[in-house]
Amino acid sequence: MRIVIVGGVAAGMSAASRARRFNPDASIVVFERGEQISYGACGLPYVIGGEVESFDRLIARTPEQMRGRGIGVRLRHDVTGVDSGAATVTVTDRATGQSCTEPYDRLLIATGVSPVRPDWAVTPLGGVHVLRDIPDGEALDASVRGAKRACIVGGGYIGLELAEALRARGVSVALLEKGPEVAGRMLDPDYQRRVRAELERNGVDVRCGVTVQGLTGKGRVSGVQTDQGLVRADLVVVAVGVKPNVGLAKAAGARLGRTGAVAVNARQETTVQGVYSAGDNTESVHRVTRRRVHIPLGLTANRMGRIAGVNMAGGDARFPGVVGTGIFKAFDLGVARTGLTQADADTLGLNAVSVDVSSTDHAGYHRTSRPIHVRLTAEKGSGRLLGAQLIGENHLSVKRVDVVAALLGQRATAQDLFDADLAYAPPFSGVWDVLLVAADRLHKLV
Amino acid sequence: MRIVIVGGVAAGMSAASRARRFNPDASIVVFERGEQISYGACGLPYVIGGEVESFDRLIARTPEQMRGRGIGVRLRHDVTGVDSGAATVTVTDRATGQSCTEPYDRLLIATGVSPVRPDWAVTPLGGVHVLRDIPDGEALDASVRGAKRACIVGGGYIGLELAEALRARGVSVALLEKGPEVAGRMLDPDYQRRVRAELERNGVDVRCGVTVQGLTGKGRVSGVQTDQGLVRADLVVVAVGVKPNVGLAKAAGARLGRTGAVAVNARQETTVQGVYSAGDNTESVHRVTRRRVHIPLGLTANRMGRIAGVNMAGGDARFPGVVGTGIFKAFDLGVARTGLTQADADTLGLNAVSVDVSSTDHAGYHRTSRPIHVRLTAEKGSGRLLGAQLIGENHLSVKRVDVVAALLGQRATAQDLFDADLAYAPPFSGVWDVLLVAADRLHKLV
Numbered sequence: 008m009r010i011v012i013v014g015g016v017a018a019g020m021s022a023a024s025r026a027r028r029f030n031p032d033a034s035i036v037v038f039e040r041g042e043q044i045s046y047g048a049c050g051l052p053y054v055i056g057g058e059v060e061s062f063d064r065l066i067a068r069t070p071e072q073m074r075g076r077g078i079g080v081r082l083r084h085d086v087t088g089v090d091s092g093a094a095t096v097t098v099t100d101r102a103t104g105q106s107c108t109e110p111y112d113r114l115l116i117a118t119g120v121s122p123v124r125p126d127w128a129v130t131p132l133g134g135v136h137v138l139r140d141i142p143d144g145e146a147l148d149a150s151v152r153g154a155k156r157a158c159i160v161g162g163g164y165i166g167l168e169l170a171e172a173l174r175a176r177g178v179s180v181a182l183l184e185k186g187p188e189v190a191g192r193m194l195d196p197d198y199q200r201r202v203r204a205e206l207e208r209n210g211v212d213v214r215c216g217v218t219v220q221g222l223t224g225k226g227r228v229s230g231v232q233t234d235q236g237l238v239r240a241d242l243v244v245v246a247v248g249v250k251p252n253v254g255l256a257k258a259a260g261a262r263l264g265r266t267g268a269v270a271v272n273a274r275q276e277t278t279v280q281g282v283y284s285a286g287d288n289t290e291s292v293h294r295v296t297r298r299r300v301h302i303p304l305g306l307t308a309n310r311m312g313r314i315a316g317v318n319m320a321g322g323d324a325r326f327p328g329v330v331g332t333g334i335f336k337a338f339d340l341g342v343a344r345t346g347l348t349q350a351d352a353d354t355l356g357l358n359a360v361s362v363d364v365s366s367t368d369h370a371g372y373h374r375t376s377r378p379i380h381v382r383l384t385a386e387k388g389s390g391r392l393l394g395a396q397l398i399g400e401n402h403l404s405v406k407r408v409d410v411v412a413a414l415l416g417q418r419a420t421a422q423d424l425f426d427a428d429l430a431y432a433p434p435f436s437g438v439w440d441v442l443l444v445a446a447d448r449l450h451k452l453v
Numbered sequence: 454m455r456i457v458i459v460g461g462v463a464a465g466m467s468a469a470s471r472a473r474r475f476n477p478d479a480s481i482v483v484f485e486r487g488e489q490i491s492y493g494a495c496g497l498p499y500v501i502g503g504e505v506e507s508f509d510r511l512i513a514r515t516p517e518q519m520r521g522r523g524i525g526v527r528l529r530h531d532v533t534g535v536d537s538g539a540a541t542v543t544v545t546d547r548a549t550g551q552s553c554t555e556p557y558d559r560l561l562i563a564t565g566v567s568p569v570r571p572d573w574a575v576t577p578l579g580g581v582h583v584l585r586d587i588p589d590g591e592a593l594d595a596s597v598r599g600a601k602r603a604c605i606v607g608g609g610y611i612g613l614e615l616a617e618a619l620r621a622r623g624v625s626v627a628l629l630e631k632g633p634e635v636a637g638r639m640l641d642p643d644y645q646r647r648v649r650a651e652l653e654r655n656g657v658d659v660r661c662g663v664t665v666q667g668l669t670g671k672g673r674v675s676g677v678q679t680d681q682g683l684v685r686a687d688l689v690v691v692a693v694g695v696k697p698n699v700g701l702a703k704a705a706g707a708r709l710g711r712t713g714a715v716a717v718n719a720r721q722e723t724t725v726q727g728v729y730s731a732g733d734n735t736e737s738v739h740r741v742t743r744r745r746v747h748i749p750l751g752l753t754a755n756r757m758g759r760i761a762g763v764n765m766a767g768g769d770a771r772f773p774g775v776v777g778t779g780i781f782k783a784f785d786l787g788v789a790r791t792g793l794t795q796a797d798a799d800t801l802g803l804n805a806v807s808v809d810v811s812s813t814d815h816a817g818y819h820r821t822s823r824p825i826h827v828r829l830t831a832e833k834g835s836g837r838l839l840g841a842q843l844i845g846e847n848h849l850s851v852k853r854v855d856v857v858a859a860l861l862g863q864r865a866t867a868q869d870l871f872d873a874d875l876a877y878a879p880p881f882s883g884v885w886d887v888l889l890v891a892a893d894r895l896h897k898l899v
Contacts, residue, residue: 017884050818050879058880064818164878294874305884306877327872334876343876372496372510403849406881409888410855413873417863426773427859428740430780430789431752432610433496434504435852438463438751442855 008033010319011096011109013086013255014117015039016046017305018286018312020068022115023078025316033320036079036109038086038098043141044070049305051144052165055151056172062141062148089114089259091279113281113319116256116269117312120249120287120303127219128160128245133227135243138165150242151176158182158231158240160219162189166246167202167337170211173242174338181212181238183231185247188215193333195348195382197363198396205340214238249303251288264290266301273325275315283319285311292328295346295393295415296355302329330415331394334408341402345412346394349384358387362448366441368404370433377401383411383421383445390420390453395442410442421450454479456765457542457555459532459701460563461485462492463751464732464758466514468561469524471762479766482525482555484532484544489587490516495751497590498611501597502618508587508594535560535705537725559727559765562702562715563758566695566733566749573665574606574691579673581689584611596688597622604628604677604686606665608635612692613648613783616657619688620784627658627684629677631693634661639779641794641828643809644842648783655784660684695749697734710736712747719771721761729765731757738774741792741839741861742801748775776861777840780854787848791858792840795830804833808894812887814850816879823847829857829867829891836866836899841888856888867896 010026012019015037023037037044045068053059070080081098087106088097096114099106122137134154136147151157157173159166162184173180182189188199189206206213214235222243223230231238251268261277261284264270269284271277273292277284287303289311307329317324332345352359361384367376379399385392395411397404414424425446431438439447456472458465461483469483483490491514499505516526527544533552534543542560545552568583580600582593597603603619605612608630619626628635634645635652652659660681668689669676677684697714707723707730710716715730717723719738723730733749735757753775763770778791798805807830813822823846830839841857843850860870871892877884885893 047816047818047879047884049877049884050816053816053819053879058820059816059818060820304877306875309884328874330874332874332876334878334881336878336880341881345874345876370493370496370499370505372493372505373499374504374506401849402880403847406876407852407855409853409873409875409886410859412875413856413860413865413870414863416869416873417860417865419859419863423862424859427855427862428774428776428778428791429752429855429858430778430791430852431495431750432614432780432782433493433499434782434848435780435787438493438495438755440855 008112009110010035010113010115011111012037012115012117014119014286015044015080016048016119017308018315019115019117020045021309021312022117022285022316022319023073025313026320027076027078029317029322030320035077036081038081038084040083040085040101041140041142042082044068044073044080046141048140051138052168052172054144055148055169056175062144065141086255089255091259091282094281113283115315115319116259116282116284116288117286118252118255118288120251122245123248123250124245125219125247127221130222132222132224134241135222135228135245137245138169147244151178154178154242156240157242157244158238159244159246160231161246161248163192163246163248164335167335169244169246170206171336171338174209174211178242181214181240182206183217183219183233183238184215185218186215189213190342193344194396195350198382198398201380201398202337202340202342205337209338251301253288256284256288264299266290266299268301270299274318275311275326276318283315285315291326294328294330300329302331304333327416330412332408332412334405336402339400339402341399341405343405343408344394344396345408346392346415347384348394348396352384352393357393359384359393360387360449360452362445362452364441364445364448366437366444368399368401368441369436371437373433375434377404379404379441381441381445383449385421385449385453387453390422390450392419392421392424407440407442421446421453425450454558455556456481456559456561457557458483458561458563460565460732461490461526462494462565463754464761465561465563466491467755467758468563468731468762468765469519471759472766473522473524475763475768476766481523482527484527484530486529486531486547487586487588488528490514490519490526490528492587494586497584498614498618500590501594501615502621508590511587532701535701537705537728540727559729561761561765562705562728562730562734563732564698564701564734566697568691569694569696570691571665571693573667576668578668578670580687581668581674581691583691584615593690597624600624600688602686603688603690604684605690605692606677607692607694609638609692609694610781613781615690615692616652617782617784620655620657624688627660627686628652629663629665629679629684630661631664632661635659636788639790640788640842641796644828644844647826647844648786648788651783651786697747699734702730702734710745712736712745714747716745720764721757721772722764729761731761737772740774740776746775748777750779773862776858778854778858780851782848785846785848787845787851789851789854790840790842791854792838792861793830794840794842798830798839803839805830805839806833806895806898808891808898810887810891810894812883812890814845814847814887815882817883819879821880823850825850825887827887827891829895831867831895831899833899836868836896838865838867838870853886853888867892867899871896
């Protein structure tokens, strides 16, 4: 049994480890086009901001460690072609330029995503960055030294996390967002505005509804040209989204889903015999809507990788799907969401209702208690929970989103949440946790 | 419709508010033997420790506010008798000593618990305290001023919380526990030891397996005599447990349960027509074991009170039961549990298995991440989750116990927990939240 894995980060390395554990006899080889495997890409903004000591700290396992477990790892190797009839891949050594053909019994495509680079961002100017892998991070980090004015283009997770990181480095930050608000795909408008207010309170110059037209500069970037004038900047980060790397899957003849990512079944099998797909390049099923979605996030990628690894090695594991949980920190704010926003539910034509509760994360009389805001959404008629959005001024307080995430997996109702015996002591929550307060109001409306 | 409520703290005032909302025409009167209503007793240790500014801050609502909502409140009134045949109670005004008879259509007994005072603790000596209500707190607070050496007797919630509070006040603290460890009823032995180690790290002289025999002193206490010698102390707090105040329920002819607390059905009805019971004096149903239990805690009391209020006012509400969730802070540690410990499960004859995971509360490479320990317990065969215990060095991190608490209410399995789409970003958790790591190990063992 020969298992070939393309991509050695979250999904790929999880799959390799799982396959090895499940089948000690399989030959397993991982081809990674980059310089590192098994790193925590989600930590990149925190190295830039100084919360993590160094990029090395993000590396969970080295190629040597993997080889010690009998997993072959070839760095700087591009898999440039696949012949699914012959069950071979074409691999090019980036150092030498030499290509060879490698056979497989099972192939995993874990090629991840690439940052979207609009035409204006394809430039020889220095000081223009994306942030996806460790070399990106190192380049950005070098660029930050000596930079005075950063312009972040894009108000999603990465843009928001980098705004905090760059402010921590003493750089002035303008954040440009094409849409009407930051965090637009994650939150309902009221919650988007709370995030923007926190950015502004921390000195970020947030400009929404702005379209970038080009860059200015000689050698190094000096500004971002927009439909609303020039934004001066000696550092530009392009964080306008990601696209799944589906070239290899297409070459194998695997079907893509409507989302543009690779379509798979619950076993992570593509439509091509023996070819699996896992990680950010792959669709998943949303357990609330039962629709196929493309929400590339770290836990999902790791989970898919493990499922693929077990199945490639001869086992039978099923990916349970996601409920659309996401969380980020923006300065002092914690921001979390799970399931559907009211806007999501409206778009899907669901008969949904939301309640908003503003309270404190723990007993209001306690010295360290801080404001927290919760929007909870359920389906009218059935009472089924659809989603939650949380913003807390003590960032850790929004991790309670997990309670709703877990209940969404059970297709539980607002009443079920209200009946939950949540933990109470004054340093932890109010006697009625804010989630219970929200559930109490909501279950009367559904 | 005349609703009479005995006891004006958590359950009683919740019931009064709910009954008023449900039935605007009912006459509602609350008799409270103390000086205040509607206060957060759980906050008392935090006033002593200085985390809450004053005892007044614990008062959620005043009698005036309640009267403004058409709820009669009579402070310093003891309900000393009940004639359930005639549907009357005998009420004594503690100020004047005068008694009268009051009729009711619905009677709620929300008399709470009293601290257990062993014989040795019944003493005229000054400096000997229990902590249950605001006057207790004020007396203790006054006694702390000038005290040098405190001796806390009892290693449960209150004893542990007060150890921290008194150390914060600069008092040396010895904590005596009769059992083999502190937190004995809440946690399995390994977790008990972690709590003790934290107390000791913070200078608390913890002595377990010690039986108190008496007190020494003249005028003011000077020491605690034990089977292992004298412990010098100018301040003694007796925190050896609570007993339900069931005198009135017995007088009404209501049945007590095996736990010694008042037996009720899911509507909070006692065995006597028209007589309800709610709060710390009342049994509840444990949703994991389906047995009747007596676990007096703030959220449960409030919840029971609301249920009783609705039902007394003519509605139909049901108490869902508890899952045995508890949480406390001991210096920097957060400690939480829900469901059953392995010891609980063994006692009940369940075929249970536990796993222990020690990890970090958020990404290990992140500067602010701190150790967290999780024990997760499930039933063999069914895989059903039975309980969780958490200890975290960042106290807020253990609030994730709520995820398990919510799933216990759904009778979910370890696999269900493992499949939960929990939130991940480096400042909040590892990519595999410690609960997922534990669930992954556990579901393979069940």
